[in-house]
Amino acid sequence: MNVKNGININNNLIALLAILLTGLFFRVYDLGGESIWLDERCSVWFASLNLSDIFFLQGEKNPPLYYIILHWWINLFGDSETSIRFPSVIFGFLSIFMIYKIGNQLFDKEVGLLSSLFSGLSVFHLRYSQEARTYSLCVFLTLLSIYFFIRLIEDRSFKYLIGYTLASTLLMYSHLYGLFIIISQNIYLVVLFFLSKELFRLNIKRWILAQFLLIVLFIPWIQIFIAQTFGFVKGDTWIPIPSLLSIIKSFGAYSSRGILLLLLFLSLLPFSIIKYEGIGTGIDRRNIFKSIKTYCQNIHLLNTNKVLLLLVWLLTPIILPFTVSLFSTPIYATKYTIVSSPAFYLLIAKGVSNISHKYLKVTVISIIIVLSLVYIREYYTKIDKEQWREVANYIDTNAKNDDLLLFNASYCQQVFDYYSKETELTRKPFPMGSRNVDKEVIKELAPTVEGHKRVWVILAHSGDKNKLIAKKLIETYDLSFHREYVGIKIALFEMKDHY
Secondary structure, three states: OHHHHHHHHHHHHEEEEEHHHHHEEEEEEOOOOOOHHHHHHHHHHOOOOOOHHHHHOOOOOOOHHHHHHHHHHHHHHHHOOOHHHHHHHHHHHOOOOOOOHHHHHHOOHHHHHHHHHOOOOOOOOHOOOOOOOHHHHHHHHHHHHHHHHHHHHHHHHHHHHHHHHHHHHHHOOOOOHHHHHHHHHHHHHHHHHHOOOHHOOOOOHHHHHHHHHHHHHHHHHHHHHHHHHHHHHHHHOOOOOOOOOHHHHHHHHHOOOOHHHHHHHHHHHHHHEEEEEEOOOOOOOHHHHHHHHHHHEEEEOOOOHHHHHHHHHHHHHHHHHHHHHHHOOOOOOOOOOHHHHHHHHHHHHHHOOOOOHHHHHHHHHHHHHHHHHHHHHHHHHHHOOHEEEEEEEHHHHHHOOOOOEEEOOOOOOHHHHHHHOOOOOEEEEHHHHHHHHOOOOOHHHHHHHOOOOOOEEEEOEEEEEOOHHHHOOOOEEEEEEEEEEEEEEEEEEOOOOOO
8 A cells, every 4th residue: 555655656756747847848948049028128127227226116117026036147147038038937947836736735636737737838837937027936926825825724833924924025026916816815715704604714813914914014115016006007008908808818828829728728617616427327218307416416516615716816816907907097918917827727727637537537638738739839939029139130230330220119229239239320219208209209300310321210119100200201211121020120211312
């Protein structure tokens, strides 16, 4: 018996190691293959500041934790594409392990292994594990907070209170949506109390103490948070007002943007709370109502409280910001809801685990793996980040010393400068302090380009919706070249001969 248990433990360990190594391989593979894009360059710029400036930074909507980590990382390992993205690889790798821990803690090792497999092969998680942004860190801290939250409910040990407080504080300092995870935990406890009266298992005073500590520890940044939030309301936001389609797209992203995988995942969700045990005999036509009753008795509701936790965790960071976006400022974006996605994978894993038929279960798992690998292959073969490396290389090769480089979005110049080796080329933003071009602003273009026979126009995140820049330049310049890259358009205007 002990040998058998030892074999099972070894098999589970081997499976977990295989999943972890596979997930790590996919996250490291071709890490620096694509150019960094605007948001990643912003991460590097924020991280280059002094620590005090990073913490009290007024120009960024995200809390400072990720930039502080990246600050120290760049000081040690430099700011190459691979280097700045590697912290996200580490957090993504750790998240695969933590979701296993939570699945095992809530249910069993099978659910833990399956959930780590699904998240490890998720293109959604893979993408943000290869991007120099805070999302991978936020997922890891979400899982860490949830892990200690569960332990705190089940065990009154003071060490879990400390673990929960630290993990949740770091989570709040990683991203705005970390607050929705804290809210979801409180919603779960309130619902659990009214539905099952099991809140007595948790020391109420200890929980209140934990929430009080979170508020106190967030105070140093809360004033900035409020100022940033209300400033965001008044400012220009790239986030559109969401619709129900936005939520569907979010679940599509959790399913690697594959319709087949999404449909399979949705069909498995009900099985996370029910388990059907087959009936040995068929339906008796002479007593059909008795047969239906017997059939229903073979469908069991399982682990309702634990599934409730996953549902609240899944839905709160989706429904709350969705509601806020409808009635206030838009804050709903699929990539922000990445904190919800581990709950989705855990529910799917539980649904697969509840399939009684052995061969059907193996078939379902195999289909998920095959589809995931197909989507991963598409991810690696398709370029979806802005091609600033290619743009900079082309302009460096073909530009002349007296050329003007005109950037419609001034902050995009930082990304260009990251790759450009030609430091003597004149660079100007147009218009100054904004990216939006209208009939009044366009009047300032002529003095901006004055004295330059050749003007390169670089458009990315452009506010020139009516192409006023090109229309104005064409009055005195000829369009001699234009090319489109992923996320970027460039054009070369040369002075007409009669000028």
